[in-house]
Amino acid sequence: MSKPHAPSPLAYALDGREIDLLHYIYSHPDLRTLRNNPPAILAAIDTYSHTHNPLMNIGATKGAYIRDLIVAHRPQVMIELGGYVGYSAILFGAALRAAGGTRYLSLEQNPEMAAVANQLVDLAGLKDVVRVVVGPAAASLRELVADGEVRAVELVFLDHWQELYLPDLWLMEELGVLVPHTSVVIADNVVMPGAPQYLEWVRAGCAEKRGLLEDRKGEKGWEARGLRPRPGLVYQTVVREFETQFGRDGVAVTSVLGAEDV
Secondary structure (H helix, E strand, C coil): CCCCCCCCCCCCCCCCHHHHHHHHHHCCCCHHHHCCCHHHHHHHHHHHHHHCCCCCCCHHHHHHHHHHHHHHHCCCEEEEECCCCCHHHHHHHHHHHHCCCCEEEEEECCHHHHHHHHHHHHHCCCCCCEEEEECCHHHHHHHHHHCCCCCCECEEEECCCHHHHHHHHHHHHHHCCECCCCCEEEECCHHHHHCHHHHHHHHCCHHHHHHHHHHCCCCCCCCCCCCCCCCCEEEEEEEEEEEECCEEEEEEEEEEEEECCC
16 A cells, blocks of 8 residues: 555554554553553553564653653653654653643654554543644744743653754754753653764853854754754753663753853
């Protein structure tokens, strides 16, 4: 069957396994016990990923680390760029709600993945908190800010294509939603497959970032794409490494400490 409008399948995703996951969950012999039970749904997704087809989810180990960050920071609103099948939206949305938060915005470009995520979020009983926004993450974020739905980023989770992490951050800098002593940016997969340009930026001092914009102009991964970065924002970044189902990986946690350009 021709699928001229759908993205090409990858070796590890978008080949039908995500739809198969949905069938697996909804044909589960204990479906009634899964309903309104986020931990049970996450466990079932993990079982599918380990015994049938691997899925690009945050997983239990890294997920627990980020869940603890949510508990510590207690954001009212959390945003993720890259939702996939909804695993992180269920895990973090439940943690956000338990910590007193009100909204978890999951930005997912692929409408098929967003449909899977919506079904699983609904099964988990999290529709009151989690909203899946379909469309390119950058465009969706611009729209959320323009509409006044997002005024400041408290916690944001980057978990899609790693080459987009730096443009994602630059967009947030341009939109003015990164607030000193408030905003925290969490980026997955910074070790495997890696996000070197992103890490170089968030680890650099303000003067060094100004130099990077000039010296790296035209290099792959450093294209400004019409964005207006704010090198004067002061960041502090910690990378925590983990052993995962797919090998050693890391999560970068970047706190906004201040601004030299105000």
